[in-house]
Amino acid sequence: MHLPEVFLERMRKLFSDEEEWKQFLQSFSEEPKRGIRVNTQKLREAKKHGFSFSDWKKDWNLIPLFSFNYSDCEEEKGERGLVEDIQNNVPEDLQENSSEILEKTEVREFLVDESYLASQGITIGRDPYHEAGLYYIQDPSAMEVVPHMEIRPFDRCLDLCAAPGGKSMQIADRLDSKRGGFLLSNEYVGERARILSKNAERMGYANLSVVNESPAHLAALYPGFFSRILVDAPCSGEGMFRKSKEAVEDWSEELVEKCALRQKEILREAFTMLREGGILAYSTCTFERTENEDIREWIERENPDYRLLMEKRLYFHNSSGEGQYFAVFKKSGEEPAEEERELSYTVFQKNKMIFCYASQLRPFSELKLFRQGISIYEEGKKEWEYSHGLSHAVDLKDIFSIVEQRRPKTKYSLLYSLFLKRTDRRVEDYLLGNEIGVEEKEIEGIGELIEGKEHKAGISILYCDGLPLGFGYLRNGRLRNFYPKGLRYKK
Ligand SMILES: C[S@@+](CC[C@H](N)C(=O)[O-])C[C@H]1O[C@@H](n2cnc3c(N)ncnc32)[C@H](O)[C@@H]1O
Structure with a gap:
């Protein structure tokens, strides 16, 4: 692979250790690896029909990801602690059988050995489990950000730069519609929002909206509204170099500078929307200091009330994936406690679609919506027909009872x-x-x-x-x- 000279000069400055520099260069000629993130909400339903998670893990040789250093998160044990528990302490048969433990501790992120799978005739991107939304294919290092966001089932989450949706789907899986948790998944570029919406349909969350807005417009509407915000910012994409020739060709020092400016613009809007005591995660898939540590320092300068919870830099050579930088902050202040609430669903029609969504998404109905919860009906040639999205709802049984009560004029x-x-x-x-x-x-x-x-x-x-x-x-x-x-x- 031919890498731009200027890029190599910039990278060289990041490595004081000669050995590590060699490993970094060497890693450009290695094959990228992929991971899958399991949709545990679907898994739970499938188990009721006899699906065995442990057989699947065994048959596919799924390798659990992440061994964090938890000491940096003593204040709140949160999910990192739970993931550690399950990896180290919870026996396999308990994971399989105890719904309580399962709910709290299921490991969701795995590395896959694609050559092993190929020998078994399995292609992860063309598989019935994939079509059913049981898993989402994702770069293993990109998967590391969300578990550090301490997401609680009732959090109000915003993913500001969301397409194609790997991290959004990771967040959504950690939320519980019955406890008021939801995700507003925003993508600025319309065509990419469409792809995000398709991915959301496959995964089937009733408490997820996909919208196509500018961060500034959202910030004007929702100041101090979200308890968790992810800014997975557009960047100079050096982590894509192994996968995409275009990423190498498009790279320049000017691009790095331009990206850093845009990252600050997006982050400013995120600051406005974060509520007291909330958590903000910033991430990129590039190695540039200008877009990573420099931005982290700028965030700290702009917000003296933010405390850095953790910061991590992943490269090809020290992670299982394509590299990632992330920094996670906690805003000072008391986070409001979980509110007592009952789950209710709202049914609404937009153009030729009818959606059914967890009612906590209602504040987003007026946005440029691609999807609000589950699409249940769409207008066919003669009458309203079931939408494909309905078959993919994680809480299919609940949604179906609503669907039947609120049927449009149809024989369906x-x-x-x-x-x-x-x-x-x-x-x-x-x-x-x-x-x-x-x-x-x-x-x-x-x-x-x-x-x-x-x-x-x-x-x-x-x-x-x-x-x-x-x-x-x-x-x-x-x-x-x-x-x-x-x-x-x-x-
Ligand atoms: C790194 S990607 C996000 C990847 C995504 N989080 C995932 O896990 O699949 C960054 C996204 O930001 C979007 N974007 C571009 N310009 C933007 C802007 N000005 N404001 C917000 N998002 C923007 C891009 O279209 C792109 O989809």
Whole structure:
């Protein structure tokens, strides 16, 4: 790989240790590694249908990530402590069986060995578990930021620079809609907000809004509103150099300076929106001091009431991923305690979609919305039809009861569930968009045999190993495929 001379000169200044400098250079010729972040809320539901997490971890050889130095976080044990507990102390069978421990301590982030998986015929980006939203593929070093944000299930979170959504989905998984937790996931660039919204649909959180706003507009509307804010800022992207030739070609010293200015602009808006006692995390995927430690110093100068909780610099050679810089701050002041509340859902229509969302998202309804919670219906050619997003809701059962109560004018009504195993060829067939044959014994549901007909008929939802994949129409022992065209596997 040819790296710009100026870049190398700048990097050289960061390494006082000759050996480490060599390791840094050497690491540019090594293959990038990837990780997956498990959607533990989906996992919990899938377990009710017999999904085994421990079998999956074993079969895929999933390697738990992170061994923090927890001493820098004594004040609040928070999640870092919990992750350590589970890695060191909680026996495997307890993780699997105790819902209480599971709720508090499940490890979510894993490194994957893709060559091992390839030998087993598994491609992480083309797998039914991926389509079902059981996991999100992410750079392992990028995964390290969110666990340091001390996110509590009831936090009011904002991800200001969110697309394509790795960190947003990591945050959302730590929140509990029933306890008032939510995430406003914002992306400034419209086309990227669309991708973010698609990823959010796959993961299925009812307490997540995807919006396309400028940080300044949000700051004008929500001063002191959020208890956790992430600014994963646009940067000069040196951490992308191994993956993208364009990132190397686009790099220049001017770009570094320009990025630093923009980072400050975005951060200023974030300062406005952080509430007393809240936590702000700043991160980049570049190695530049100008965009990292210099910005951290600037944040400290601008905000004497912020305390640095931790700062970390990850490179290719000292992490499992593509590198990351992050700094986490706590604003002084008392954080308000968790409020007693009951979960309620709101149903609302926007253009040709109907959404159902956890009501704490209501303050965001007037923003430039791409998604508010779960899309439940969309306007079809003849009538309202179930939206694909509905099949992916993590709290599908709750949402469905709302969906049925608040039906628009439509004959659509879910009648059956079909359960297939991932080893069944029909799962791939379904994802390719084909019609599949179904046996009576594979069908469960509320529908009755249509009088005088041999087979059951009606709208059905297809599960793979207990994970909902999408809808279809069952008739004469065949499932007509409703899997969205844009998502279907190519042959
Ligand atoms: C490093 S990426 C975010 C990655 C994301 N957090 C994730 O985990 O997938 C930075 C994002 O900031 C967006 N961005 C660009 N200009 C911006 C601006 N002026 N304000 C806020 N975000 C901006 C980019 O479009 C990009 O999607």
